[in-house]
Amino acid sequence: MLQLYNSLHKRKQAFTPIEANKIRMYVCGMTVYDYCHLGHARVMVVFDMVYRYLQAAGYAVTYVRNITDIDDKIIARAHENGEAFSALTQRFIAAMHEDEDALGVLRPSAEPRATQTIPEMIAMISTLIEKGYAYAGANGDVYYAVAKFDGYGKLSGRKLDDLRAGERIAVDEVKNDPLDFVLWKAAKPEEPAWDSPWGRGRPGWHIECSAMSQKLLGDRFDIHGGGHDLQFPHHENEIAQSEACIGHQSVNYWMHNGFVRINDEKMSKSLGNFFTIREVLRHYKAEEVRYFILNSHYRSPLNYGSEPLDTARAALTRLYNALRGLAPSTAPVDSEQEQRFRRAMDDDFNTPEAIAILFELAREINRLRQEGAAAQAAEQGALLQRLAGILGLLATDPEDWFKGEAGDGGLTDAAIEALIAERAAARTNKDWARCDGIRDQLKAQGIVLEDAAGGTSWRRA
């Protein structure tokens, strides 16, 4: 029985889908004006893990993750670059897809774009005005009247009075209430704009998600996810918009993932302390990054640094080592390990616990191997691969993982094999000096040799 932490109620709850065996899930995606950083990577990987696990658990999952492709920052950046905003967003959408593919993130069922959902947004805003939840300002902007919505603050645990007491709310004479937020922004000349009943303009950020989720998932869906920082105001505003519009609850479970941090500080664009995914992938394999993310619980803070990534590398080396050279086989069904794996995952996606079970399997495989039980080892190997696959791990062929690619100026596979053959001859002659010389020579070039009963294998460290 899946239990998940619902941010709306601040506790774990048993998960019950709206429709039996089906799940509709929406996650707030990226605003595409720059390369994705590790914080984005965490959202991608975490919800990819959720998506994979829910499917493995037997649900038919419709997973929607939007793309915000119109926004102030996009307009500003395009202006700086002297290019059309659509050219900018197209480029960064492509880059985002490259990063996702590298990280083994499955494409969502749908990736709606804000600019392709404008009519739905306009319709929704119109409904909100009709129902008295929104009003058009004198300047052509349309605002949501926060005070009109009774449940405002229920997700983020805020009270209107507390918000008003905050010093950071700017006074704005166009708004009836400083807390009101914009649904439609009148366009300045030269800015991208769409026609609307309130004049040419563009949608506010919050209405985008309400409209896109409703368009693709309907008035009521199961799970809504996103980064923890979106809880307020973005998700709070989404609730206000969607629920005022349809007249009932729209999302059953809200999930928020924790931040990636640098030296105990949130990694963010505004702080400037971020690493892009592609930067990190120059030093580490994508699977190491994925392991690093999944090795802590999705709601915990995650500190980025070289040590945890190195640890991830060592951990994956151990797991792949267990799989190396195993014959293809069929995994046992409903084994004790699999049950425990599922129990861990059912407990609000406890991936660290689930990963611990992968290591137990690795140990078991190595043990069986030593005992000469090759067939059983292969079965457990198949199980290890299947369970890891639910996390999007261990999908690479072990040989490829270990051998990787020869870097610039590095030894080719053939050159390495030749030296190993030469060393094998020296071994037969018990010419240990020559043997060790070759091994040291290779080691100096990042090649590690491992002698086993069946012969010598090697890996790029």
Add this chain to the structure above:
RNA sequence: GGAGACGUGCCUGAGUGGUCCAAGGGAACGGUUUGCAAAACCGUAAAGCCACCGGUUCGAAUCCGGUCGUCUCCUCCA
């Protein structure tokens, strides 16, 4: 100022009333294996009371209160 989260070994990271003298990974130490290594297996050590203080309970890392510390949100942010 308001709201909230967190504080577990050398590092990382689970565990949220008894099965915990606390999982898993990394690092360390010993043994087996190896020509020697590496990898692997077996084992050991490492958290003297799970930030600190007090309370509830037959029993707490786990619940409650306080203290200290760290972080987040209240402005765009995943």
